[in-house]
Each structure stands twice: as structure tokens, then as C-alpha cells.
Amino acid sequence: MxxxxxxxxxxxxxxxxxxxxxxxxxxxxxxxxxxxxxxxxxxxxxxxxxNVTELSYRDTDYFLVVLSVVLVGFGLWFVPESPFSLLFSVAGLASLYRLYRHRGEVVVRVTDRPKPLTFHPxxxxxxxxxxxxxxxxxxxxxxxxxxxx
Incomplete structure (x- = not known):
């Protein structure tokens, strides 16, 4: 059914x-x-x-946003020293994308499920x-x- x-x-x-x-x-x-x-x-x-044991809401973590922006800036600042510093910028941009995509997540913990039910309304x-x-x-x-x- x-x-x-x-x-x-x-x-x-x-x-x-x-x-x-x-x-x-x-x-x-x-x-x-x-x-x-x-x-x-x-x-x-x-x-x-x-059956719901916990209900929570995960909003944007602004500390991680600032940390990701600093990581991008760090990578761009040291490009003249070493081109490998662009990897820091790539990691920072990936982190920003992930934070943006997963903002506003509702997490529901259920008694009979090993993993919580998460969704993004x-x-x-x-x-x-x-x-x-x-x-x-x-x-x-x-x-x-x-x-x-």
C-alpha cells in the first residue's frame, strides 16, 4: 500500500x-x-x-562560510609563490558550494531507522x-x- x-x-x-x-x-x-x-x-x-525522537534544523553555518572565503583568498594570494596554492582556492570554492546547497536542512531522528531522515524544503x-x-x-x-x- x-x-x-x-x-x-x-x-x-x-x-x-x-x-x-x-x-x-x-x-x-x-x-x-x-x-x-x-x-x-x-x-x-x-x-x-x-516514532520521532529528535527534530532539528540546520541553517547556514556562517563561521564555515567565512573560513571558506579565507581559504579561497589564501589560495589566490599565494599564487605567485606556488601555483599549487590554487588547490586551497578550489577546496574553499567546493566548501562554499556544499554549504550553499545544504542550507536549510531538516533532520528527523526516528526510533526504527539507523540513519536520520534528512531533507531540504x-x-x-x-x-x-x-x-x-x-x-x-x-x-x-x-x-x-x-x-x-
Whole structure:
């Protein structure tokens, strides 16, 4: 039996207002009053709230962003000394790309899964806050955006 499709009402009880698309993989994430649903690349996962042991949100780590920018600058600064210093710049650029791609990650630890369920909603902070409120959690976050608004 496959998991229900988000946006359908009836016995599933899913509410389309909680459905969001994923950034990194093709798919969506949604939740209702009892469970979290994630579909990535054709694979659907249903996690009951009773089985969730930890819910966390990983935002951008600005220390690593600054460290990566310094690494790029270091590599470019020492190019006249040694062309191999460009490897530092390449490593810094790769680190910046990885940090940008994996920003806004929601991590769900489940009792019967050895690895946590991780996914990247388009608006990770809002989805995380709404999911925590639905699970009757405490105040999950009082985040403010880095550049106003």
C-alpha cells in the first residue's frame, strides 16, 4: 500500500497548506496531525510523530562560510609563490558550494531507522516551525533572518 498523495482529503487527512517542494531532490514533504510524509526521487516515507525522537534544523553555518572565503583568498594570494596554492582556492570554492546547497536542512531522528531522515524544503525554517507546532513541541526557534525582512 503506497502513501497518500498530498493535497488529497478524506481518510488521509493531509492538508495541502503543509506541502512544500524539496530543493535538493525531486519530491515534496508534508505532514498531517499524526505523521510526516517525505517523497524523494519516487520513494515515499511516512514517519509517525510517536516514532520521532529528535527534530532539528540546520541553517547556514556562517563561521564555515567565512573560513571558506579565507581559504579561497589564501589560495589566490599565494599564487605567485606556488601555483599549487590554487588547490586551497578550489577546496574553499567546493566548501562554499556544499554549504550553499545544504542550507536549510531538516533532520528527523526516528526510533526504527539507523540513519536520520534528512531533507531540504524550499523554506526550511517555516516548515520546521510549522512541523514543530503540529507536533506540540516547545518553542523551536526564534530565528531572525540575517539580512532583515
Amino acid at each position: 503506497s502513501a497518500p498523495t498530498p493535497g488529497t482529503h478524506g481518510s488521509t487527512g493531509l492538508d495541502r497548506n503543509h506541502q512544500v517542494a524539496l530543493r535538493v531532490a525531486d519530491g515534496w514533504a508534508s505532514f498531517d496531525k499524526e505523521a510526516l510524509f517525505v517523497e524523494r526521487d519516487g520513494e515515499r516515507v511516512r514517519v509517525a510523530f510517536d 524550499t523554506d526550511g525554517g517555516a516548515f520546521y516551525d510549522a512541523l514543530g507546532a503540529e507536533m506540540d513541541g516547545e518553542l523551536l526557534s526564534d530565528r531572525t533572518t540575517f539580512f532583515g525582512d
